Amino acid sequence: MPPDSFEKKNMQRLSAFRKIHEHFVNFPMPAVNWLWCLGACLITALGLMGLSGLFLAINYQPDIQHAFSSVMTLERRVPAGWLIRSLHMGGATMLFAALYLHIGRGLWYGSYKAPREFVWLSGLLLMALFMVTAFAGYILPWGQMSFWGATVATHAIGSIPLIGKSLLSLLLGGPELGDVALRRFFVLHFALGFIAVALVALHILCLHGVGSTNPTAESRKPDLTTRPFHPFYTIKDAIAVCVFLMVYTGLIFFLPQLIEKQANLLPANPFKTPPAISPEWYLAPFFAMLRAVPSQLGGLIIALSSIIVLFALPWLDRSPRHNARFRPLVSSGWILFFASFLTLTIAGLEPPSAFWILLSRVALVAWFSIFLILLPYASWRDCQQEVKK
Numbered sequence: 001m002p003p004d005s006f007e008k009k010n011m012q013r014l015s016a017f018r019k020i021h022e023h024f025v026n027f028p029m030p031a032v033n034w035l036w037c038l039g040a041c042l043i044t045a046l047g048l049m050g051l052s053g054l055f056l057a058i059n060y061q062p063d064i065q066h067a068f069s070s071v072m073t074l075e076r077r078v079p080a081g082w083l084i085r086s087l088h089m090g091g092a093t094m095l096f097a098a099l100y101l102h103i104g105r106g107l108w109y110g111s112y113k114a115p116r117e118f119v120w121l122s123g124l125l126l127m128a129l130f131m132v133t134a135f136a137g138y139i140l141p142w143g144q145m146s147f148w149g150a151t152v153a154t155h156a157i158g159s160i161p162l163i164g165k166s167l168l169s170l171l172l173g174g175p176e177l178g179d180v181a182l183r184r185f186f187v188l189h190f191a192l193g194f195i196a197v198a199l200v201a202l203h204i205l206c207l208h209g210v211g212s213t214n215p216t217a218e219s220r221k222p223d224l225t226t227r228p229f230h231p232f233y234t235i236k237d238a239i240a241v242c243v244f245l246m247v248y249t250g251l252i253f254f255l256p257q258l259i260e261k262q263a264n265l266l267p268a269n270p271f272k273t274p275p276a277i278s279p280e281w282y283l284a285p286f287f288a289m290l291r292a293v294p295s296q297l298g299g300l301i302i303a304l305s306s307i308i309v310l311f312a313l314p315w316l317d318r319s320p321r322h323n324a325r326f327r328p329l330v331s332s333g334w335i336l337f338f339a340s341f342l343t344l345t346i347a348g349l350e351p352p353s354a355f356w357i358l359l360s361r362v363a364l365v366a367w368f369s370i371f372l373i374l375l376p377y378a379s380w381r382d383c384q385q386e387v388k389k
């Protein structure tokens with residue numbers, strides 16, 4: 001869209017205006033569906049998390065004597081403290097829900113393929129960063145679940161041969177979870193939030209270098225029927241963000257029991273293990289993987305490998321076809337993958353039992369078979385067909 005004279009003058013005054021115009025007004029977008037609005041929802045969630053986090057940090061005391069009571073004081077005595085904390089905790093759930101859907105969209109539409117490898121890899125770095133940030137944040141209130149969840153995870157890190165013990169003492173500042181560790185988790189949680197913002201900027205920079213995937217065309221070439229980002233996609237994103245905020249509000253006002261576990265309303269007690277230790281739902285699939293393997297180290301390797309295969313995805317599936325709708329084998333693979341992810345999430349939230357461990361193992365076999373067998377095979381077959389054409 002041609003800029004009006006006022007905009008034109010502003011662009012001459014400051015080159016940043018030119019960049020904004022290029023990237024957020026005139027940016028050519030192919031015909032994408034509602035799933036492409038999840039990026040805007042993620043940015044909204046991240047902004048709200050950062051803002052509420054800053055207010056939480058004003059009241060929080062990072063030492064094991066006062067951490068729990070500082071959080072309870074915030075909840076009960078500080079004006080709107082409960083709202084700020086609910087925004088932050090509910091924000092984590094909303095952010096991860098949008099994040100997993102955003103990744104699912106990328107898998108289904110083949111957004112990880114050339115030339116978007118950097119978009120995919122920077123996105124995965126963001127996911128890993130959010131997992132660590134969420135884990136560190138969950139320890140901060142120093143409730144029963146914070147303490148015991150951290151104990152399980154740190155034991156798993158300590159089981160790494162050769163470097164495990166040193167890594168653990170670097171993280172905890174000593175052999176045990178205590179004051180020094182809590183302060184380190186606080187700094188880590190706070191600092192990672194800012195690094196995430198920088199990484200999001202990099203992620204969008206990578207995307208704007210190559211443009212969005214075209215979900216309708218069956219080719220790598222950009223669609224000729226692109227539209228400018230503004231007003232077409234700014235309006236669409238704004239509507240999606242409103243719906244996202246309505247669900248977010250519904251969650252924190254009407255379903256608060258879903259965002260905080262009851263066991264975490266009790267202060268940490270190193271002498272009393274809670275009847276069942278389970279993580280937040282968004283880390284549950286990886287917790288289920290840790291439990292599905294009898295050895296602690298084996299579980300850690302499997303959980304890490306399940307993420308590493310995602311990093312290797314652009315090279316495991318090199319087919320020129322993007323949309324899974326036009327690839328029957330791949331679409332069944334992704335449906336199986338989504339089912340495995342769901343199974344592992346439920347398994348990670350349930351108390352350990354032979355049934356859930358068996359199901360987790362089946363889901364794990366499916367997870368790795370899809371990435372290491374089905375996709376390379378489907379990709380090879382597609383390439384053969386393209387050559388024949």
Ligand code: HEM
Pocket residue numbers: 035036037038039040042043046099102103106111112116119120122123124126127200203204207211212213214
């Ligand atoms: C808070 C974290 C994240 C934010 C704020 C974010 C933001 C965005 C935005 C604004 C877009 C453009 C709009 C859209 O396509 O939805 C986008 C696209 C994309 N994101 Fe993310 N993202 C995040 C995490 C991730 C993760 C974890 C992955 C994958 C592992 C990922 C992979 C992609 C890909 C492949 C695209 C390009 C889609 C296309 O080709 O059209 N992102 N992201």
